[in-house]
Amino acid sequence: MRTSIATVSISGELPDKLAAIAAAGFDGVEIFENDFLAFDGSPADVGRMVRDHGLDISLFQPFRDFEGMPPSHRQRTFDRAERKFDIMQELGTDLLLVCSNVSTLALGGIDRAADDFHELGERASRRGLRVGYEALAWGKHINDHRDAWEIVRRANHPNIGLVLDSFHSLSRRIEINSIRSIPREKLFIVQLADAPQIDMDLLYWSRHFRNMPGEGDLPVAEFTAAVVDTGYDGYFSLEIFNDQFRGGSARSIAADGHRSLIYLGDRVRRATGSETLQLEPIPDRIEVKGVAFVEFSADAADALNLGALLTTLGFTRIAEHRSKQVTLYQQGEIRIIINTEGSGYAHTAFKLQGTSAYALALVVDDASAAMARALALGAEQFQQAVAPDELEIPAIRGIGGSLLYLVDGTSKLGRFQQIDFEPAGLDFEELPRPAGLNSIDHLAQTVPYDQMPTWLLFYSSIFLADKTPMVDIVDPSGVVRSQVIENSSGALRITMNGAENSATLAGHFLADKLGSAIQHIAFATSDIFASAAALDSNGFRSLQISPNYYDDVEARFGLEPEFTDRLRKHNILYDRDEWGEYLQLYSTTFGQGFFFEVVERRSYRGYGAANAIFRIAALKKAIRGLAS
Ligand SMILES: O=C(O)c1ccc(O)c(O)c1
Numbered sequence: 001m002r003t004s005i006a007t008v009s010i011s012g013e014l015p016d017k018l019a020a021i022a023a024a025g026f027d028g029v030e031i032f033e034n035d036f037l038a039f040d041g042s043p044a045d046v047g048r049m050v051r052d053h054g055l056d057i058s059l060f061q062p063f064r065d066f067e068g069m070p071p072s073h074r075q076r077t078f079d080r081a082e083r084k085f086d087i088m089q090e091l092g093t094d095l096l097l098v099c100s101n102v103s104t105l106a107l108g109g110i111d112r113a114a115d116d117f118h119e120l121g122e123r124a125s126r127r128g129l130r131v132g133y134e135a136l137a138w139g140k141h142i143n144d145h146r147d148a149w150e151i152v153r154r155a156n157h158p159n160i161g162l163v164l165d166s167f168h169s170l171s172r173r174i175e176i177n178s179i180r181s182i183p184r185e186k187l188f189i190v191q192l193a194d195a196p197q198i199d200m201d202l203l204y205w206s207r208h209f210r211n212m213p214g215e216g217d218l219p220v221a222e223f224t225a226a227v228v229d230t231g232y233d234g235y236f237s238l239e240i241f242n243d244q245f246r247g248g249s250a251r252s253i254a255a256d257g258h259r260s261l262i263y264l265g266d267r268v269r270r271a272t273g274s275e276t277l278q279l280e281p282i283p284d285r286i287e288v289k290g291v292a293f294v295e296f297s298a299d300a301a302d303a304l305n306l307g308a309l310l311t312t313l314g315f316t317r318i319a320e321h322r323s324k325q326v327t328l329y330q331q332g333e334i335r336i337i338i339n340t341e342g343s344g345y346a347h348t349a350f351k352l353q354g355t356s357a358y359a360l361a362l363v364v365d366d367a368s369a370a371m372a373r374a375l376a377l378g379a380e381q382f383q384q385a386v387a388p389d390e391l392e393i394p395a396i397r398g399i400g401g402s403l404l405y406l407v408d409g410t411s412k413l414g415r416f417q418q419i420d421f422e423p424a425g426l427d428f429e430e431l432p433r434p435a436g437l438n439s440i441d442h443l444a445q446t447v448p449y450d451q452m453p454t455w456l457l458f459y460s461s462i463f464l465a466d467k468t469p470m471v472d473i474v475d476p477s478g479v480v481r482s483q484v485i486e487n488s489s490g491a492l493r494i495t496m497n498g499a500e501n502s503a504t505l506a507g508h509f510l511a512d513k514l515g516s517a518i519q520h521i522a523f524a525t526s527d528i529f530a531s532a533a534a535l536d537s538n539g540f541r542s543l544q545i546s547p548n549y550y551d552d553v554e555a556r557f558g559l560e561p562e563f564t565d566r567l568r569k570h571n572i573l574y575d576r577d578e579w580g581e582y583l584q585l586y587s588t589t590f591g592q593g594f595f596f597e598v599v600e601r602r603s604y605r606g607y608g609a610a611n612a613i614f615r616i617a618a619l620k621k622a623i624r625g626l627a628s
């Protein structure tokens with residue numbers, strides 16, 4: 001698969017953009033005229049810079065308002081085109097993108113446009129150049145690739161071809177099958193972009209909200225499969241106009257772009273069975289079977305406090321690491337590790353972030369296949385020295401400097417507990433009462449808002465998991481956007497919260513850190529009232545919920561007063577969706593804003609978003625109480 005990206009997709013000045021594009025592994029780059037105009041070097045300098053990075057120029061664009069001009073303006077458009085041809089020859093690219101005319105002067109008529117393109121083709125061929133025609137979704141007369149194709153067909157010139165751009169076709173819901181009847185040699189280049197499904201003006205949507213394939217809601221994979229079915233083997237070129245990306249990190253946006261193309265290519269290769277993409281087969285998306293453990297880094301004092309909190313939650317200190325200052329707590333299938341080593345990555349994470357849940361271990365069928373897929377998709381492998389008898393658990397870097405371990409049951413990784421740990425001497429007098437917490441229901445990760453697409457793409461390209469629509473969570477100090485990545489079994493459920501300012505609870509959590517990690521862990525119980533009773537007897541202090549909340553839920557859901565009393569007594573929040581009910585209670589915050597949650601899910605599919613505002617207000621009140 002030949003990959004390319006338009007300079008307009010990336011932030012920074014032209015040299016920074018090119019460096020980021022090359023580092024991400026692209027083959028080509030579309031030079032956007034404005035990026036070239038803003039750079040004070042000659043076209044030849046730009047061409048050299050591109051080639052010094054090992055890149056090719058896939059095209060030069062855009063050339064606007066060309067076809068169908070009235071006779072009084074026609075000559076002028078050819079003069080303008082000749083000037084662009086001069087630049088292209090100096091740059092060292094042979095393809096110009098002409099987008100459909102949006103001028104109020106433009107006259108319609110397919111044959112008029114075809115005649116203009118025929119003449120442009122003659123002029124281009126004299127210089128060994130080619131011209132591709134793209135239908136903008138808001139073009140005055142031509143806004144559908146089927147009409148643009150008809151013009152190209154009638155122009156009947158070998159140097160004139162079609163440019164397809166997934167945004168323009170998919171935003172207008174143009175039938176994808178229509179692509180399959182276009183001859184491959186007439187497809188000069190294919191541009192790809194996704195976008196969130198928002199009902200808005202097409203031009204505004206296109207210029208501000210495009211995103212990488214897989215980050216949005218458009219059927220880009222189906223579109224690409226239709227292109228591949230024609231036999232097309234040219235560039236797939238990202239052209240992403242996005243306000244956030246323009247302000248983001250050039251390197252990480254370029255890396256996301258490359259990842260999105262590898263992921264897309266893999267899906268299309270599987271769907272079409274086509275060899276033209278020339279992609280090395282990689283393992284399919286990885287199914288997550290469960291969470292093997294969550295690991296905290298802490299100092300000795302925090303480790304004691306966290307251990308005490310876990311004990312009130314009904315966890316037992318079950319094992320100690322054979323050679324390290326690492327303790328394992330367990331309840332049901334849930335394992336929580338506390339690492340207080342004075343060296344190694346846990347210690348680095350502690351120094352950067354304080355006490356934090358810095359590592360997550362996922363159970364998969366085959367850890368080496370999972371690793372192979374992750375690496376093919378540009379994930380960064382993490383390795384550190386281990387003791388001679390210790391297991392080396394494969395890991396990649398996740399959100400905000402956190403680690404994602406991959407554990408399977410087929411290799412000896414599944415026995416990490418027996419191999420790396422020895423059972424702790426249990427003091428039966430002091431054992432907590434188990435609270436019936438069986439598994440991890442979900443993990444909440446907090447990221448700066450502008451990094452949400454990056455991590456959504458990371459999770460959904462590597463793992464077999466889907467994202468749900470974004471919801472807004474109102475914090476008393478701002479809005480936090482939340483999106484869930486989950487698989488169908490529920491073994492992987494991550495709620496990702498994007499914080500835009502540091503006044504929100506999520507934003508405050510981030511502001512304290514150089515990176516970000518897990519802000520809360522929700523444990524699943526099958527009987528939250530029984531769990532609450534056990535927590536009480538263990539001395540657990542749940543987060544106090546405002547009494548006003550209970551009057552409201554009782555009225556809102558028509559609850560029996562006796563039931564509401566039980567909720568109130570244990571500070572349990574309640575929600576209901578079309579599938580069932582959800583009951584949740586929280587701890588107060590620990591360390592830099594971390595907390596635990598206990599949930600009972602009665603066929604309910606959501607995450608209690610409607611309750612988040614009450615929980616956040618209660619957490620903030622509790623934090624103020626601690627501070628005063
Ligand atoms: O928004 C635009 O004007 C514009 C220009 C060139 C393109 O290739 C495109 O898809 C959109």
Ligand SMILES: [Mg+2]
Nearest residue numbers: 134165191239
């Ligand atoms: Mg385009």
